[in-house]
Amino acid sequence: MKIVFKNALVVTMNETMDILKSCDVLVENDRIAAMGALSPEQMDKAKVIDATGKLLMPGLINGHNHAPMTLLRNFADDMNLQTWLFEHIFPAEDKFTGEDVYWATLLGIMEMLASGTTCFVDMYFFMDEMVKAVAESGIRAQLSRGVTCNDAGPDFSQDKKLNESIDFYKKWHGAADGRVMGAFAPHAIYTCSGNYIRAIRDAAEKYNAPIHVHVDETRVEHEDALKNYGKTPVKYLYDLGLFDLRTIAAHCVWVTPEDRLLLKEKGVSMVHNPSSNLKLASGVAPVAQALEEGLNVMLGTDGPSSNNNLNMFEEIHLAALIHKGSALDPLLVNAGEALRMATVNGARGIGREDLGVIRPGNKADLIMLDLEKPHFKPLHNPVSALAYSSQGADVCMTMVDGRILYDHGSFPTLDREKIFYQIDKACARIFS
Amino acid sequence: MKIVFKNALVVTMNETMDILKSCDVLVENDRIAAMGALSPEQMDKAKVIDATGKLLMPGLINGHNHAPMTLLRNFADDMNLQTWLFEHIFPAEDKFTGEDVYWATLLGIMEMLASGTTCFVDMYFFMDEMVKAVAESGIRAQLSRGVTCNDAGPDFSQDKKLNESIDFYKKWHGAADGRVMGAFAPHAIYTCSGNYIRAIRDAAEKYNAPIHVHVDETRVEHEDALKNYGKTPVKYLYDLGLFDLRTIAAHCVWVTPEDRLLLKEKGVSMVHNPSSNLKLASGVAPVAQALEEGLNVMLGTDGPSSNNNLNMFEEIHLAALIHKGSALDPLLVNAGEALRMATVNGARGIGREDLGVIRPGNKADLIMLDLEKPHFKPLHNPVSALAYSSQGADVCMTMVDGRILYDHGSFPTLDREKIFYQIDKACARIFS
Numbered sequence: 001m002k003i004v005f006k007n008a009l010v011v012t013m014n015e016t017m018d019i020l021k022s023c024d025v026l027v028e029n030d031r032i033a034a035m036g037a038l039s040p041e042q043m044d045k046a047k048v049i050d051a052t053g054k055l056l057m058p059g060l061i062n063g064h065n066h067a068p069m070t071l072l073r074n075f076a077d078d079m080n081l082q083t084w085l086f087e088h089i090f091p092a093e094d095k096f097t098g099e100d101v102y103w104a105t106l107l108g109i110m111e112m113l114a115s116g117t118t119c120f121v122d123m124y125f126f127m128d129e130m131v132k133a134v135a136e137s138g139i140r141a142q143l144s145r146g147v148t149c150n151d152a153g154p155d156f157s158q159d160k161k162l163n164e165s166i167d168f169y170k171k172w173h174g175a176a177d178g179r180v181m182g183a184f185a186p187h188a189i190y191t192c193s194g195n196y197i198r199a200i201r202d203a204a205e206k207y208n209a210p211i212h213v214h215v216d217e218t219r220v221e222h223e224d225a226l227k228n229y230g231k232t233p234v235k236y237l238y239d240l241g242l243f244d245l246r247t248i249a250a251h252c253v254w255v256t257p258e259d260r261l262l263l264k265e266k267g268v269s270m271v272h273n274p275s276s277n278l279k280l281a282s283g284v285a286p287v288a289q290a291l292e293e294g295l296n297v298m299l300g301t302d303g304p305s306s307n308n309n310l311n312m313f314e315e316i317h318l319a320a321l322i323h324k325g326s327a328l329d330p331l332l333v334n335a336g337e338a339l340r341m342a343t344v345n346g347a348r349g350i351g352r353e354d355l356g357v358i359r360p361g362n363k364a365d366l367i368m369l370d371l372e373k374p375h376f377k378p379l380h381n382p383v384s385a386l387a388y389s390s391q392g393a394d395v396c397m398t399m400v401d402g403r404i405l406y407d408h409g410s411f412p413t414l415d416r417e418k419i420f421y422q423i424d425k426a427c428a429r430i431f432s
Numbered sequence: 433m434k435i436v437f438k439n440a441l442v443v444t445m446n447e448t449m450d451i452l453k454s455c456d457v458l459v460e461n462d463r464i465a466a467m468g469a470l471s472p473e474q475m476d477k478a479k480v481i482d483a484t485g486k487l488l489m490p491g492l493i494n495g496h497n498h499a500p501m502t503l504l505r506n507f508a509d510d511m512n513l514q515t516w517l518f519e520h521i522f523p524a525e526d527k528f529t530g531e532d533v534y535w536a537t538l539l540g541i542m543e544m545l546a547s548g549t550t551c552f553v554d555m556y557f558f559m560d561e562m563v564k565a566v567a568e569s570g571i572r573a574q575l576s577r578g579v580t581c582n583d584a585g586p587d588f589s590q591d592k593k594l595n596e597s598i599d600f601y602k603k604w605h606g607a608a609d610g611r612v613m614g615a616f617a618p619h620a621i622y623t624c625s626g627n628y629i630r631a632i633r634d635a636a637e638k639y640n641a642p643i644h645v646h647v648d649e650t651r652v653e654h655e656d657a658l659k660n661y662g663k664t665p666v667k668y669l670y671d672l673g674l675f676d677l678r679t680i681a682a683h684c685v686w687v688t689p690e691d692r693l694l695l696k697e698k699g700v701s702m703v704h705n706p707s708s709n710l711k712l713a714s715g716v717a718p719v720a721q722a723l724e725e726g727l728n729v730m731l732g733t734d735g736p737s738s739n740n741n742l743n744m745f746e747e748i749h750l751a752a753l754i755h756k757g758s759a760l761d762p763l764l765v766n767a768g769e770a771l772r773m774a775t776v777n778g779a780r781g782i783g784r785e786d787l788g789v790i791r792p793g794n795k796a797d798l799i800m801l802d803l804e805k806p807h808f809k810p811l812h813n814p815v816s817a818l819a820y821s822s823q824g825a826d827v828c829m830t831m832v833d834g835r836i837l838y839d840h841g842s843f844p845t846l847d848r849e850k851i852f853y854q855i856d857k858a859c860a861r862i863f864s
Contacts, residue, residue, distance in 0.1 A: 070809070074816035078766035111806035219760070278757030279820070281764075308820040309807045314749070321750075325710030326758055328651070332713075334510035374543035375741045377502070377852055378859045384506035388711070388740040393825030420809055427810045 003027040004043055008051035011382055012358045013058050013343045017336055019382055025056060027364040030402040034360055053372045055382060058356050059118025059365035060312040061346025063271035064250040064300030066124050067108030068101045072305035081280050095430045101126035103422040105133035108310055110414055113406040115311040115392025118365040121248055123185035123212050127168045135176040138405045138413045142350050144185035144212050153195030162199060169209050188214040189233050190221055194240055201242050210246040217251035218282050234259035243268050248349050253277055253285040260293055269296040269349035274318035276302030288323045288332040298349040299341035311392035316342050320387040335387035368397035435459040436475055440483035443814055444790045445490050445775045449768055451814055457488060459796040462834040466792055485804045490788050491550025491797035492744040493778025495703035496682040496732030498556050499540030500533045504737035513712050527862045533558035535854040537565035540742055542846055545838040547743040547824025550797040553680055555617035555644050559600045567608040570837045570845045574782050576617035576644050585627030594631060601641050620646040621665050622653055626672055633674050642678040649683035650714050666691035675700050680781050685709055685717040692725055701728040701781035706750035708734030720755045720764040730781040731773035743824035748774050752819040767819035800829035
């Protein structure tokens with residue numbers, strides 16, 4: 001199977017941020033096979049997609065999500081975090097079934113594909129159903145059973161959630177032609193005991209699996225750690241040995257300069273979730289400093305009930321704006337840096353060197369944007385235009401593993417009407 | 433001419449924030465004639481638009497813009513304000529011709545119509561050409577010749593720019609069936625002398641015209657005023673008598689509590705421009721406080737070279753997010769308040785009680801959004817969905833004065849290809 005994108009403006013996202021005009025890109029099966037002027041042999045039997053007036057770039061990687069929370073989108077907003085979580089979100093989640101999670105994940109995947117996301121990092125529950133949604137839709141994801149437990153331990157060999165995590169990883173890591181990647185996910189230090197985190201860490205190490213964890217999201221979490229453990233959340237997790245494994249640390253809003261040294265030492269990737277951190281009033285993460293210090297900073301939406309969307313272009317936009325405004329420095333987090341967070345840095349965070357950049361040999365996880373819109377005129381600088389002018393809806397084509405999953409409003413692998421119907425049905429039950 | 437929107441979800445933006453399900457809205461000529469269940473007589477000879485699965489709301493009012501700066505969109509970003517302005521923006525603007533401004537305004541209008549803006553407040557130069565673009569396109573605007581002058585005065589009777597302002601107002605206020613509204617626009621206290629501001633103020637008073645002015649945008653402006661005049665920018669303009677006239681004060685990032693009392697006393701509307709204030713690192717305006725104190729706060733994009741788009745849904749989104757995040761209070765600027773800033777408060781700022789709310793008798797400045805998209809599912813709360821989940825591109829129809837100006841990607845009054853062509857041509861000359 002060969003597909004040629006003909007005459008595209010290619011934003012490669014490679015190290016030198018090359019932008020190639022009138023460039024052809026050849027996709028063979030699941031990989032980018034060639035770029036530039038193609039020979040007749042290379043073009044032979046290829047399906048040609050005219051990309052004139054279109055921009056081609058790597059698919060976006062959403063570094064932190066709870067996709068099934070689409071069911072709770074715009075359900076409870078503009079309220080205190082504790083009220084939101086304990087009076088609205090948790091009681092509603094208690095009513096979720098596996099089937100709900102399946103349809104809600106598909107809804108989230110539709111939204112992600114339509115706004116240019118080709119891979120997402122998630123932790124939730126009913127993981128078999130999430131895997132099913134990822135496998136069927138064709139998207140790529142790093143998934144994990146998010147676990148909470150405040151038991152004392154030290155023996156967790158019979159712990160239900162830990163065993164679910166292990167079973168999940170053994171069963172599904174590498175599934176769907178490698179599109180499903182597994183991880184272990186101790187939810188956070190305020191929902192897991194230290195012994196439990198260590199038990200999860202040891203299990204993950206045994207399977208050579210990575211970690212996905214919430215870290216230092218709120219001031220309360222930060223201050224409680226200082227009070228309860230005499231150290232910051234980062235130092236606490238560092239001392240538990242969690243960061244010896246490849247770790248994605250979501251939020252990191254309140255991390256100190258010393259914390260960032262520890263994160264850097266261990267190669268931990270932090271995930272910036274600007275919409276969620278602003279909306280829930282968690283604060284503004286020290287992203288400019290982290291980038292300056294050479295940390296790998298990914299970008300994420302967080303769940304759609306604290307955002308309330310899964311549109312990574314909005315996160316890119318926010319990442320390029322809020323640090324300038326809050327620190328009164330217009331040179332912080334430039335357009336290219338914001339885009340890298342959503343592409344190459346995301347790929348690095350999930351340990352994939354074959355994603356996040358358009359270059360021969362890499363996976364064909366690509367998106368195309370329609371430039372023939374007023375907000376892209378004139379196009380003085382495509383990188384600035386992507387960060388400051390674009391909308392998720394500019395995406396007109398999304399490809400994962402060489403397969404087109406979104407094409408000008410249609411979803412070849414998904415039944416849009418059926419998903420909408422099932423979501424309405426689930427909500428009628430959950431919110432009755 | 434009668435148009436009926438059949439079966440819409442209507443977000444009225446009235447005082448009680450009524451949301452009407454399966455509601456019909458009758459437009460007769462330029463006005464909303466009726467709402468609710470319509471009689472056969474009312475429906476007689478009406479063009480019927482099926483609004484099932486669509487949301488109808490008042491058109492958005494962009495409270496502060498320099499639309500022709502589309503020509504400089506993404507031209508110079510991620511740099512210091514002074515470098516940006518003096519080394520890049522001003523030299524380029526010096527090369528603008530009236531024809532450039534005409535085409536650049538049309539480009540900006542296209543973008544505004546496609547993202548739901550039906551009225552904008554602007555100050556720029558080559559105003560005859562801006563009026564022409566507004567008149568031809570069908571959009572509504574409050575326009576003013578932005579003037580700068582540091583002469584000492586006191587006699588400005590021969591001043592070219594002041595006389596241009598007067599001529600502009602006399603010639604064009606009320607033009608195009610009242611869609612063009614005039615104003616006087618002393619640019620800012622750092623570009624106009626006190627005597628000059630007073631001369632403009634007096635001229636505006638003579639014609640009973642309103643004022644549009646930049647106020648307290650940056651810390652430098654604030655501190656310079658304290659140093660040079662011994663008072664804040666707001667107190668300085670207050671003492672000059674400027675605020676005795678109906679005034680739209682753009683930015684107000686650094687206003688003090690005492691300043692806000694003065695603004696409130698005079699009924700000055702402040703315009704929040706979150707993207708621009710963040711991108712240029714001006715800061716975060718005290719919007720939550722101003723709303724709490726009962727000031728009229730409008731919402732704007734500022735010019736497309738400091739934003740870099742004219743998409744008011746992004747500004748609504750930012751307004752609902754950044755105050756929560758920067759003040760660590762999730763209750764600040766809720767979704768409804770952010771929407772009001774872009775609708776009713778905008779209407780109040782330009783002195784129009786017949787805009788900004790869907791109710792019989794008001795002008796038919798309406799927009800329709802397509803709700804059949806994944807990010808609007810489920811639709812627990814339409815107001816939250818508009819503020820937190822929507823994109824400008826969800827707008828599928830924009831009507832001004834009862835006339836459809838944007839319809840699912842097409843612009844009945846504008847020649848898209850010609851505008852794009854002329855913009856390319858102008859840029860080739862300006863940036864050669």
